[in-house]
Amino acid sequence: MKAVIEGIRIAGLRAVVPPQRHSFVEDPGPFTVEEARKLAATIGVQERRILPPPYCASDLCLAAAEGLMEQLGWDPATVEVLVFVSQDADYVLPATACIMQHRLGLPTSAAAFDVPLGCSGYVYGLWIAARLLGGSSAKRALVLCGDNPTRHLHPEDRATLPLFGDAGSATALEVDEAAAPIPVVTGTDGAGAPHIFVKAGGKRHGLIPAVGSGGRIADEAEAAQLERDSRLTLNGAEVFSFTLRAVPPLLREAMEHAGTDVDGIDRFILHQANAFMLEHLRKRIKAPADRFVIDMQGFGNTSSASIPLAICHSMGAQVAAGPVKTLMAGFGVGWSWGAMVAELGPIPEPRVVDLPEGYPVLAV
Structure with a gap:
């Protein structure tokens, strides 16, 4: 499906990560030292951030939202859309977004709900929130994307342990009639459901x-x-096959929908699945290495948070100076995929910060 977001700008971004770190290079666990080093070189992950209980992905996102609104000077009373994109809800019910609305002090007129998507979730979340702004009286929205996949990992699963890390993010959207259009392309193939699976x-x-x-x-x-x-299972061969089959056409379709090509994109920011896979995708679309973001060395694959985390970590100063024409694309679990071409900046410099020590848990 194709769509175009009009009259909405991305006003700010922030990412929050746990301060706790783990490196299989330094502490190989079920691997030999040599195996751990080879894995790190292949998948592009030197260390991951691990969120300890009782914290959840919502706590990381909440801290990101609070910091971002303070940075932007936004009064919480002016934010009337909150979308929480995560595969790690706090409770079966109610929706975590409802609890977040209360904690953030957003008005009771706000629309707040969860979207349980993973790798493609950032693109979907921005699109959903933007459409809500465009079709309502609301002027500002928060899209909170975060997951703590490390809690799904089996301690003996060598396929997933070195790859995944935890992170949360907040993206601010605002009505702006002068904003450049944001073309969006999405797709779904549920035949891939068993290949990235928590049964x-x-x-x-x-x-x-x-x-x-x-x-x-x-x-x-x-x-x-x-x-x-209850643990994550991942069929690496099927994931790789799906990615090479679906993602290059997705990127080309997104650029065509935006009326541009590889030369017209300043930065390509894809879901940070693993470095080996991303490098294959870069070569498939013939994107220059210096404009193609691979930035997961210190974080791992953080699912729905990986795109905003990569922007905040590797492009903060560039986006602050802006505008930067970006192609953002998420793909994976579901199978589900989405891409958009958006101009980022100039905005207050996006940041990655650690979750503060003693941060209060979001709980009822």
Whole structure:
């Protein structure tokens, strides 16, 4: 599907990461030292940020939103749209966004809801929030994207352990009739659902740790299986095949929809899946290396937060000077994908900050 966002600008960005770090190069765990070094070189991850309990992705996003509104000088009472994009909701219900609305002090007239998307979620979140602004009396929106995938990882899964990290982000949108149009392209193929998968935890396959199918108490064997099914499984070969099949056409279609080509894009910022995959995509579309962002060395794959995190970490000064014509694209779990071409800046310099020590947990 194609769409165009009109009369809306990206007013600011901020990312927040846990201060806790882990490097398989320094602490190889289930790997040999040589294996860990080769993995780091291939996937482009030297260390990851790990969010400890009781914190959740919402806490990282909330801290990002508070810092961003302060940086922009926004009164929370002027923000009437809040979209929380995450695969890691705090509760089965209510929607985490409702609790965030209250904590942030947004008005009760605000629309606040969750979008449970992962890798493509940033593009979808911006598009949804922008359309809400364009079709309502609201003038300002916050798109909060964050995940803590490390909590889904099995401690013996060598395919996922070195790759994923935790992060949260906030992006501010504002009505501005002078803003450049933002072309958007999206797509979905649910045939890929089993290839990036957490099977248990919802209603279909039981709740962890003790409730089995049909609502009865699970026996020991079933509880053990539920525990295994509650962990992330990733079919790397299928993910790689999907990415090379779907993403280059997505990027070309997004540029064509925007009336431009590779030469007309200042920076390409894709979901930071892994460096090996990103380099293949760069070569497929013949993008120059100096305009193609690969920035996950210190964070890992942070799912829905990876695009805004990469912008804040590697492009802050450039976006502050702006404008920077960017192609942003997310793709993966679902299968789901989305891309947009947007001018970023000039805006207050985007930042990456650590979650403050003692930050209050978002809880009810």
